[in-house]
Amino acid sequence: MKIALTLPDDEVLELDGPLPAAAAARAVSEGLARRAVAVRLDGRVIDLHSELRAGGRFEVLTDNDEDSLQVLRHSTAHLMAYAVQELFPEARFAFGPDVENGFYYDILVGRPFTPDDLARIEARMKELARAKLPFVKTIMSREEAKRFFAERGQGFKVEHIDDLPDAAEISIYELGDFVDLCEGPHVPDTGLLKAFKLMSVAGAYWKGDEKREQLQRIYGTSWFKAKDLEAHLTMLAEAEKRDHRRLGQQLGLFGIKEDAGAGLVFWYPKGTVLREQIENHWKAEHRRRDYQLIVTPHIFRGELWRTSGHFDFYADNMYTFDQDGQTYVVKPMNCPGHILVFQNELHSYRDLPLRLAELGTVYRYERSGTLHGLLRVRGFTQDDAHIFCTPAQLAGEVTKLIDFSQELQRDLGFNEFQAELSVRDPANGDKYIGSDGEWEEAEAALKSAADEVGLAVKRMEGEAVFYGPKIDLKLRDAIGRLWQTTTIQFDFNLGRRFNVQYVDEDGQHRHPYIIHRALLGSLERFVGILTEHFAGEFPLWLAPVQVAVLPVSAPFRDYGGQVTERLRSAGLRAELDTRDEKVGYKIRQAELQKVPYMLIVGSREMEQGTVSLRSKKQGDEGAVGLEDFIARALDEVSRKH
């Protein structure tokens, strides 16, 4: 039989089939075949050993292809499982997929893996890899496969087979003495597995279910080339250096105090300055866009949370207390408060869209294991707003929001964003509040708004919360990581529950649409991200200390004092280092504190009325006039970068 393969350049290659994919690759090009890792047929990646029985779009994948990395990583997971099986014959294997940057395998063994075990496993993997063992695929019937794994005590595999759809082809892969249930694909042999490293071990549940067995998950990373592995490890080291928890302490920005409680953030003087800059900018930008800023209480009576429905859903996560026979709730959200403000007067359609904004501090009980520095806390300040609008205003408001979000975050140093549109789970319809029509309308508004600002949106089926669809924005930081910040959510729930109304043109009372949104997410989380993004070297307008004035020795303190005072009167945040230390020491301290500018003053400067400028970016820049420096610094502040 003839098999027609359409190559990426649209050329069609006719071959006698069936034939192994590797042979087809050789027919395309010998050189390419030597570098082949797998092939892609009609979009599906398959391994080189597999027989081609039909034609289609055909592509040979080399180590340059992103899909090849996935194949490599999944194959490394098998190699690891093989090594584990040899060292721990009683091991029972669960899932072992590839993930971003690597792979893991969930394994059940009688005792915890130690770092020492990981070293042994890795060493054994290296030995096995050098043997260039082939990955051999075999198709089995369902019953045969179940019997096979049952005989070997691999209960998870048997259970997995039962979960596979009836139509699924059941295949196993042999790698030396290790046999695994797997649909593939894999690299041809272990010779390609060279640049890998086992990273860590952590607990994980069988099928992600807390009620099922807890397994040990070994994480590893795997690359085609040693230098890629190295680059990855360097990136991880870089991320560690940027860790906001470490920098928060080193730079005197923020921290968490065990005495006060987990997940509760203390903002130290310098961190408070940083936060204040962000808050001031945030407020100014909101006023400019016709938002009205409000302040609402931190605790509300329990009744309000019954009305809002939060008690039903989140009682376990709310901090409550009783006083005078009343239950109070420390607010976990600002919404009910904003609704009360809206309802303070009767609104006309002419008032809409009405935008209420608040830097509202909320508290939520989060499970202890989920807490993480400033990124996941129990008390945080949302940069919150609620927009009350008519159905006709919906799409326009969302467009404005997406624009606003990106503009605000660009001001703060981020330039790349991704968006996700979370919609209903069609299979679980009655979980949601609001009519089909409302959901469709809201979804369309979100989609068209994103389109209008040219933002690509990934549709997340079933990811919406019960009260409405939402669009989330993620930013990409300086070392390529994505962080979710902005969320724009429709709320079909609160308007009804609180019976929020406005008077329309025709005199009828109608429910406005409510959009709930946070652009930065929370100040705590955002400052954590910001700190890692800039590695603590904040742009001048945000830097807690902008200028350090360093007298060369004691006689020049007075002159340094005058310089400092002038800087402060010009609106710059300057500090004078009066310590009895050599100038080299003071410079080092200012460098470690990541102060953008240092002004060194001694006899020369005092005589000429200048300062000697040293910038964090360029080092020694020589003598400059104080007023010239001030002009330059103020300009930099106003440009925000």
Add this chain to the structure above:
RNA sequence: GCUGGUGUAGCUCAGCUGGUAGAGCAACGCACUCGUAAUGCGUAGGUCCACGGUUCAAAUCCGUGCACCAGCUCCA
């Protein structure tokens, strides 16, 4: 919440198999009066996370709780 690890001076950490604690930085004092990433000497500083247990003796071993770290699960 779960699995594993960790908790020692303000900070970063050392302290082997049990014999009541140590370094660097920071702080403070003295000397030096200093020119672009650490001047020298000295002083002070600890409920070894908390509570209970084992032991003649616990920072060290055991239990419980709390906190932190890596993940899992969760995140209005």
